[in-house]
Amino acid sequence: MSSLDIRSMTQETLGEWLKENGQPAFRAKQIREWLDAGVTDFLQMTNLPKDLRATLAAEFTIPGVTILRKLTSAIDGTVKYLFRLDDGETVESVLMQYKHGWSQCLSTQVGCKMGCTFCATGIGGFIRNLSAAEMMAQIETAQKDAGVRVSSVVLMGMGEPLDNYDNVVQFLRMLGQEGGVHIGMRHISLSTCGVVPGIYRLMKEQIPLTLSISLHAPNDEIRSRTMPVNRRWPIDELLTACREYIEATGRRISFEYAMINGFNDSDAHAEELADRLQGVLCHVNLIPVNAVAGKAQQRSSRLRIQNFMKVLEKRGINVTVRRTLGADINASCGQLRRQADQQDEGKEALP
Ligand code: SAH
Ligand code: SF4
Numbered sequence: 001m002s003s004l005d006i007r008s009m010t011q012e013t014l015g016e017w018l019k020e021n022g023q024p025a026f027r028a029k030q031i032r033e034w035l036d037a038g039v040t041d042f043l044q045m046t047n048l049p050k051d052l053r054a055t056l057a058a059e060f061t062i063p064g065v066t067i068l069r070k071l072t073s074a075i076d077g078t079v080k081y082l083f084r085l086d087d088g089e090t091v092e093s094v095l096m097q098y099k100h101g102w103s104q105c106l107s108t109q110v111g112c113k114m115g116c117t118f119c120a121t122g123i124g125g126f127i128r129n130l131s132a133a134e135m136m137a138q139i140e141t142a143q144k145d146a147g148v149r150v151s152s153v154v155l156m157g158m159g160e161p162l163d164n165y166d167n168v169v170q171f172l173r174m175l176g177q178e179g180g181v182h183i184g185m186r187h188i189s190l191s192t193c194g195v196v197p198g199i200y201r202l203m204k205e206q207i208p209l210t211l212s213i214s215l216h217a218p219n220d221e222i223r224s225r226t227m228p229v230n231r232r233w234p235i236d237e238l239l240t241a242c243r244e245y246i247e248a249t250g251r252r253i254s255f256e257y258a259m260i261n262g263f264n265d266s267d268a269h270a271e272e273l274a275d276r277l278q279g280v281l282c283h284v285n286l287i288p289v290n291a292v293a294g295k296a297q298q299r300s301s302r303l304r305i306q307n308f309m310k311v312l313e314k315r316g317i318n319v320t321v322r323r324t325l326g327a328d329i330n331a332s333c334g335q336l337r338r339q340a341d342q343q344d345e346g347k348e349a350l351p
Contacts, residue, residue, distance in 0.1 A: 007133030036180025078326030101151035109159025162198030218272035270311035
């Protein structure tokens with residue numbers, strides 16, 4: 001059975017394979033150009049000799065994603081995809097339009113091990129990691145389908161990127177290469193729930209992306225109630241890693257804070273958060289929490305969010321409220337896959 005994923009091979013390894021098979025080195029560039037153009041069948045690589053096409057097809061696979069479902073927001077044009085992977089698993093991805101261009105939110109795993117209680121992805125547990133090629137294929141497929149060019153990427157879809165460290169870093173390096181889907185690291189954000197060893201590894205990679213930390217609470221007591229990861233790496237340890245990250249990279253960190261009504265959204269919580277973030281080069285992004293079927297959580301009122309924001313501003317903390325995109329299509333990740341799963345199991349679809 002052919003199993004080697006050609007998209008995840010570097011130009012050098014592919015070049016070596018070609019050499020061993022008596023082919024000139026320029027074939028590597030030709031193959032790469034076809035892959036970058038989104039071709040998923042070796043037989044369509046018409047500038048390669050026929051026997052080489054057949055050998056490639058026997059030796060390698062070109063992992064791709066296909067569109068299983070697609071929802072387009074009537075409000076703002078946000079597109080949410082449910083992609084099918086080659087083994088039948090599914091992941092979500094969202095395409096959003098901003099003034100500066102199109103941004104895509106990608107999944108890095110099927111499911112997630114981290115079990116955050118407010119998150120739809122966490123509910124079904126972990127299934128598997130995505131390969132670098134499967135992350136790339138999400139962009140290629142969305143670009144082709146929507147007829148747009150994606151100019152920025154956020155790793156905020158399904159899964160915990162730092163729990164799939166090697167594949168994510170390989171994907172980031174592929175994105176940085178000229179040709180094909182080429183996106184500079186300054187247009188990439190990676191969001192983590194706080195996998196501390198991953199933050200230390202990432203700071204040594206010299207990848208100038210924007211690191212986002214899903215903080216969501218001002219103290220360990222509240223954070224551990226919704227985020228089990230906090231019991232392993234509590235806030236102090238996490239913030240120490242963040243300070244070192246900022247020092248090593250010179251880059252500001254973004255803290256995500258989901259506003260949950262009556263849980264983490266009081267003025268006192270804002271004061272406590274400000275105390276913790278004092279002196280940290282950062283930006284706080286307040287996110288009205290999204291409702292998830294089967295969970296009691298509700299988003300804080302607009303007024304509550306404004307007041308929380310005022311406290312942080314008064315304390316000199318840079319803060320914004322995240323714009324809600326795709327409100328009519330439930331654009332936060334994890335929901336569509338769950339709906340599809342439940343329908344497949346013959347249960348009633350979620351509202
Ligand atoms: N695993 C990573 C990235 C994927 S989750 C992480 O946790 O950071 C992307 C973001 O969505 C995180 O900030 C996460 O906390 C947030 N999120 C998850 N469920 C949410 C919900 N129901 N409402 C609002 N934000 C949510
Ligand atoms: Fe995983 Fe992130 Fe969801 Fe937590 S919020 S369960 S880390 S995807």
